[in-house]
Amino acid sequence: MRVPRLRRSLVLPGVIVAFTALLVGAGAAAAFESDTVDSYWEGLWWALGLMTTVGFVEGAPPSTLGGAITSAVLMLAGFLLLSLLSAGLASLFVREDEAPAEAREQALDRQLLERLAALEERIAALDDRLRGPDDPHGPHGPDGPDGPHGPDGSTATER
Numbered sequence: 399m400r401v402p403r404l405r406r407s408l409v410l411p412g413v414i415v416a417f418t419a420l421l422v423g424a425g426a427a428a429a430f431e432s433d434t435v436d437s438y439w440e441g442l443w444w445a446l447g448l449m450t451t452v453g454f455v456e457g458a459p460p461s462t463l464g465g466a467i468t469s470a471v472l473m474l475a476g477f478l479l480l481s482l483l484s485a486g487l488a489s490l491f492v493r494e495d496e497a498p499a500e501a502r503e504q505a506l507d508r509q510l511l512e513r514l515a516a517l518e519e520r521i522a523a524l525d526d527r528l529r530g531p532d533d534p535h536g537p538h539g540p541d542g543p544d545g546p547h548g549p550d551g552s553t554a555t556e557r
Contacts, residue, residue: 409486416479420445423472430464449476 420442427441435441447453449472460466 409482412478412482416449416475419472419475420449423448423468423475426468427465430462430468431460433461445472448472449479451476451480 423445424438424442427435427444428438431441431444435444445468448469451473460469
């Protein structure tokens, strides 16, 4: 049974979105929180602290609505980034285990097909034995090897 897994292709866009949120959030923090954030670089530090779930670096929560919204967006972007990175790392380990499981599945499929073919051969042999060599219609019954219809699709009475 196949289990859907996080594709590695989601990790890079997630990192790009989170990095963009970090840069934009730093500017927004410097613009909205002028009481506690004096420059873009302090805003970058503030945004990085929020995104890594450390919290407010200075210890002071935002004092404006814009700062609160910026904080919430940065926290969500940080959760997204950490989740995607964790899932990406986990998928590396899962992929290693996936190949042997797939090989076992294919081997089992081959075994089942071989057993099915062997059973079909046994059934045909039993059918031939039941009809016997004395049967006037041959080992395949009264209709011949093509069954009730001939190779051209005609029935036994039409032939």
